[in-house]
Amino acid sequence: MPAPSEQQVLAALATIVDPDLGRDVVSLGMIKELRVSDGGEVAFTFELTTPACPVRDRFKTQAEESVGALDGVSSVAVKMTANVRPGFMRQATEMLPGVKQTIAIASGKGGVGKSTVAVNLAAALHRSGARVGLLDADIYGPSVPGLTGVHEQPKVIDQKLIPLEAYGLKLMSIGFIGGGDKAMVWRGPMVSRAIQQMMGDVSWGELDYLVIDLPPGTGDASLTIAQSVPLTGVAIVATPQDLALDIAVKALQMFRQLNVTPLGLVENMSWYVCPECGHEHHVFGHGGAERAAHRLGVPFLGGIPLHEDIRVESDSGAPIVVSRPDSAAAKAFTDLASQIAARTSIQSFRRLPVINVR
Amino acid sequence: MLEIAWEDGARTRYPGRQMRWACPCAECRGEGGSTGRLDALTELADDELRMTEVALVGQYALQIGFASGHATGIYTFRYLRQLASA
Numbered sequence: 397m398p399a400p401s402e403q404q405v406l407a408a409l410a411t412i413v414d415p416d417l418g419r420d421v422v423s424l425g426m427i428k429e430l431r432v433s434d435g436g437e438v439a440f441t442f443e444l445t446t447p448a449c450p451v452r453d454r455f456k457t458q459a460e461e462s463v464g465a466l467d468g469v470s471s472v473a474v475k476m477t478a479n480v481r482p483g484f485m486r487q488a489t490e491m492l493p494g495v496k497q498t499i500a501i502a503s504g505k506g507g508v509g510k511s512t513v514a515v516n517l518a519a520a521l522h523r524s525g526a527r528v529g530l531l532d533a534d535i536y537g538p539s540v541p542g543l544t545g546v547h548e549q550p551k552v553i554d555q556k557l558i559p560l561e562a563y564g565l566k567l568m569s570i571g572f573i574g575g576g577d578k579a580m581v582w583r584g585p586m587v588s589r590a591i592q593q594m595m596g597d598v599s600w601g602e603l604d605y606l607v608i609d610l611p612p613g614t615g616d617a618s619l620t621i622a623q624s625v626p627l628t629g630v631a632i633v634a635t636p637q638d639l640a641l642d643i644a645v646k647a648l649q650m651f652r653q654l655n656v657t658p659l660g661l662v663e664n665m666s667w668y669v670c671p672e673c674g675h676e677h678h679v680f681g682h683g684g685a686e687r688a689a690h691r692l693g694v695p696f697l698g699g700i701p702l703h704e705d706i707r708v709e710s711d712s713g714a715p716i717v718v719s720r721p722d723s724a725a726a727k728a729f730t731d732l733a734s735q736i737a738a739r740t741s742i743q744s745f746r747r748l749p750v751i752n753v754r
Numbered sequence: 755m756l757e758i759a760w761e762d763g764a765r766t767r768y769p770g771r772q773m774r775w776a777c778p779c780a781e782c783r784g785e786g787g788s789t790g791r792l793d794a795l796t797e798l799a800d801d802e803l804r805m806t807e808v809a810l811v812g813q814y815a816l817q818i819g820f821a822s823g824h825a826t827g828i829y830t831f832r833y834l835r836q837l838a839s840a
Contacts, residue, residue: 484813626813655814655831749831750759751808751816 397468399436406430408462409440415451416738417745429475436470438463445741446604447478447525450734478525480604481744483628491595491625494602495529497740499659500621500630502651504643506612509664510633511539512710513700513732514609517631519715520726520733522564526604529559529566531594533621534611535580535587538571545713548572556599563718568598588620595624605740614650622654628743629659631697631736636663636680639688648692659697659739661689662732666699669724676701697735700728756805756818758834766838770805773818774798776837777827 410422417424421442430440442459444452456474463472482496492498501514515530522528532540541547544562550572551558559566570580570590582590600606608627611617621627630651634644639661648658663685668677679702689696700706703725709716717726756768775792777783784790801821809817811828819825829837 622812622814624812626810653814654812656812747761748810748813749761751756751810 397436399432399434399468399470400438400466402430402432404466405432405438405440405463408466409459411462412455412458416742417445421455436468437473438469438471439473439475441475441477444476444478445744446480446737448521448734448737449478449741450731450738452476480526481741483740483743484626484746484748485744489625492600492606495600495606496604497628497744498606498608498625499736499740500608500610500618500627500651500656501633502610502618502630502647503612503633504614504638504645504647506537508612508633508635508638509700510612511543511609512706513631513633513662513664513729514607515540515543515710516715516717516726516729517733517736518565518605518607519563519717520730521605521607521737523717523721523730524733524737526737527602528564529568529600529603529606531598531606531608532567532569532571533591533594533608533617535570535582535590535617536611538569540567540569540609541571542713543710543715546572553599556597557594558599563715566600566603568594568600570594584616587616591617591620592624595621605737614646618650619654622651622656626748627656628740629657629736631659631662632694633662633664634685634688635665636684639663639684642688644688645692648694657743658694659736660695661685661692662697663699665702667701669701669703671704695735695739697739698728698732700732701725756808760835766834768834768837770820771803772837773805773829774803774820774824776829776833777818777824778829778833779826781824781826 406422409427410420412421414421414424426443428441428443432438456476459474460472463469480496501510503510518528518530532538544567546560546562548560550560559568560572632644632647638644651658668679686696701724705720705723706716706725709719716723717729720726758766782790782792804821805818806821807819811817815828815830817828
């Protein structure tokens with residue numbers, strides 16, 4: 397039985413369709429280094445668009461089965477790798493030149509746990525194998541120092557701030573610079589300038605994802621960021637009550653005006669877990685977020701439970717995905733990271749307008 | 755001449771003259787009750803009408819600079835599409 401041709405192998409693999417991108421994995425350029433030996437041993441690399449790909453295992457199985465079913469195949473060796481593609485096919489940007497994708501985390505109002513979501517999302521993306529940075533854009537109430545347990549001043553080398561590192565993440569926050577307890581009583585233009593400096597004057601280096609923790613609401617910081625770089629997408633965090641009151645809509649509307657793609661809605665404090673018996677209580681009802689997301693025309697990214705452990709770990713400066721990776725909360729954050737990464741992958745296949753000035 | 759190729763395949767072109775007179779910035783249009791500079795003029799000097807640079811603002815607008823140094827106009831894509839069909 398003769399070994400199959402490379403064409404035949406690719407045709408078999410072309411039956412695998414990426415559920416989010418809507419195209420087959422061969423046309424997406426995900427199959428690389430294909431080798432077929434005379435004895436029918438097939439080997440190739442399957443390059444995912446993100447290490448946090450939610451269908452990673454399914455892809456591997458589908459690849460092994462579709463190729464294995466061909467006549468003449470004696471073995472199939474699939475190497476799974478990941479390469480995050482630059483958002484919008486990397487238009488040359490002076491701002492954040494080494495950063496491939498930017499994920500903004502917003503909320504309509506404060507107190508919904510947005511920063512906890514941002515820190516754990518960043519940590520989960522890193523744990524999946526990505527290079528991740530976290531920019532704390534909340535000038536008036538920076539949470540990142542407390543949530544990560546980092547309280548040093550960043551060094552300056554060649555007029556650029558060096559981000560601090562914790563849990564494998566590169567971090568920058570006004571809270572590192574201000575001196576901890578001082579209240580930043582700043583006017584709007586100063587906030588905008590500080591945000592621009594934390595983007596442009598920091599040595600972020602090469603990152604797959606920069607997670608940006610925005611201040612609550614729809615103010616200067618969010619506008620400045622949306623004007624300075626083409627954001628790959630924004631995820632809106634809300635609690636079940638917000639969604640009932642449509643408070644999250646304001647944030648969504650602002651980003652729609654700025655053409656920033658809404659990655660979807662995250663429902664934080666979605667259900668309460670009793671620390672004694674582990675029973676789940678849907679204190680605020682069930683399914684509200686999905687209905688709201690449907691009503692608003694955006695994806696529902698998932699729910700994060702309200703569990704005392706999240707707060708306990710956060711208070712001690714550790715993201716729960718790192719300190720208690722087997723907890724239900726950690727799993728919820730990990731699933732969230734996969735959903736968000738899948739959606740930002742879609743953005744990497746879009747282009748910004750092409751401009752010619754003559 | 756500013757030429758834009760859009761994601762949906764459309765192509766639009768704008769001469770500097772049209773862009774300058776369409777500047778949406780607060781100085782040109784006015785704000786808070788004060789009259790915009792362009793609303794009070796009927797003619798502009800040549801260096802006002804010549805575009806010298808274009809920069810992308812986020813992913814929703816272009817910032818256009820003219821030879822006169824005027825560069826505060828942020829033209830949203832929606833505005834640019836409207837100008838093309840006007």
